[in-house]
Amino acid sequence: MEPLSVDRLTSTRIPTVHGEFTLSLYENSQDDKDHLALIHGDVEGEEDVLVRVHSECFTGDVIGSLRCDCGEQLESSLRHIAEQGRGVLLYLRQEGRGIGLLNKLRAYDLQDEGYDTVEANLMLGHGADERDYSIAARMLDDLGVQSVRLLTNNPEKIESLEELGLPVSERVPLQPHLNRHNSEYLQTKADRMRHLLELGSLKNGSRANPHAGDVQALSDRAQAFAETAGRPFVTLTYAQSLDGSIAANPQEPLRISGPETLELTHALRAAHEGILVGINTVLSDDPQLTVRHADGAHPTPIVLDTTLRCPSTVRLLTEPGPTPIIATSEDADREKQSELEAAGAKVLRLNCDATGGICLEALLDALQDVGIRSLMVEGGGEVITSFIRKRLVDYLIITIAPMLVGGVHALRPFGTAGTDAPSGDGQPSQQIQGFPKIENIQYRWIGKDLVLEGRPVWPESQ
Structure with a gap:
């Protein structure tokens, strides 16, 4: 032969x-x-x-x-x-x-x-x-x-x-x-x-629908990134309706994703060392930010709160879980800081950017200093927009649910470079013009939801 x-x-x-x-x-x-x-x-x-x-x-x-x-x-x-x-x-x-x-x-x-x-x-x-x-x-x-x-x-x-x-x-x-x-x-x-x-x-x-392979790959990528980049790896994830809404109105929470996708969200939480939201999310949703629908450890909650509006009675402080970090400005009320720290929070004072919002670069440096090498950003809309505007997103995961809401959109218009726009907790923030494109896209159906994920690629500076 x-x-x-x-x-x-x-x-x-x-x-x-x-x-x-x-x-x-x-x-x-x-x-x-x-x-x-x-x-x-x-x-x-x-x-x-x-x-x-x-x-x-x-x-x-x-x-x-x-x-x-x-x-x-x-x-x-x-x-x-x-x-x-x-x-x-x-x-x-x-x-x-x-x-x-x-x-x-x-x-x-x-x-x-x-x-x-x-x-x-x-x-x-x-x-x-x-x-x-x-x-x-x-x-x-x-x-x-x-x-x-x-x-x-x-x-x-x-x-x-x-x-x-x-x-x-x-x-x-x-x-x-x-x-x-x-x-x-x-x-x-x-x-x-x-x-x-x-x-x-x-x-x-x-x-159970396992997400271990994808989540582990993302976790490995995050650890490698943090070792070389000198700041935490940032995964931005949120759920939206077909018309791009993340809530019916700014003050009311809305369950958008299905139960199967919720398992993925909690598996992603377990794969990150920190999880970040803005104060508006805390005031409207009162979230726990823990891992309950997947195996793994709870991430450290981080709240952007420039003026320390966070009540000491929120579930982040009254229910079991890691010590939350509340990032605020240098000018925030000292008595309110003492109240929050007495309730179990760690208050982190940071310099603000030129227009009053918390400097996200300084925040990431501070989180790196306390050992947080991977950060999951869950929102709301002002936080999502701020991280994208600052080009501080390394991976993006968006869940699209089969519903129409006609409510609050995830992203705010960028406008023109140098104009004011909301920061993580409603304050203005310096703009960087241009939304990213997404590369290495993966689509998959989880329950009735479509999950899209990929790596953002930023346009050249104008």
Whole structure:
């Protein structure tokens, strides 16, 4: 038998929402299928290249089926590769773990009758996993990749590539999101196929929707940022209606996101060391700012309150939790400071900016000094606008709920550079012109809500 060979027939530029890739089409001496490589950046002769070896899944990749995690893995891998700046995604035409689309659909019918994915494949006369990675190894050889960091949950894939002579220096996990259609399928992959998955605990008879992979990735990014940037990593997150409203009016709270998204919000809180809101949010919502719908520690609450309007009876001070930090101005009332400190708060006096609002740069420096390296900003609208205006947002997560409110919008108009606009607690603040664009965008449905996240990229200063 002649050794397997591959031939790169053509390559072309493919722009995507994640960035620009080169798409190369390969033929080979083993089968008559067209296998594909998506390349981002320069990988020839490089070691430790981020690689995803992805097997075709029409139902997941094309029509977004919720029965598997394939489409999500494809999208997440492209995003990770783009963020890394270089990498390869191989798209192998071996549908249904190698059994083909017809048999995969038949296996789905058997799964609906109560058999798991392994049992269904065996009943159809196939193995649990019939995929072959020989072509993948030869394609990576052709691209000049010396060793890989492999995006996978499957140890068998790592073992196969190494047996084929391709060193795997690291496994990079792809944590899935569970839903009622795929939880048993993913549990079978973990129990019977050795896949390395964190599926969460049972809740009300079903698996909780885990966000561990995304949250851990964000936490790791935040820690790395704080070590080099000298200030906390700032994640801005809020929920809005379809028309952009975050509340019906400035004085009344409004529950916008659904219960499933609330779990994500609390998981994000647990991933950050501090959580920040403005005094208007405290006065209208009286929030606890704790982690109650996910596992993890409570973050330190931080309240922007230039004139110390915070009552000593708010839940941040009367209910268990970390000691809240109230950031105020140098001119704030000293007696009110003593009252708040007696109730359990730590009052932090900071210089104000030129127009009277709390200097956010000084605040971040002070939080870094007390050991807070990651900060989640929840709002309200004046705080959201202030952090964006100051270009102090490193990651953005927006939940869009299927409702119309006609109320208060998250962002205030920037106007022209140098004009007055509200700061974190209603005071004016210096403007910086220009809203950011969002790159490396990820979209996903959680319950009935659409969650959008990505990295803000600021326009050039005018």
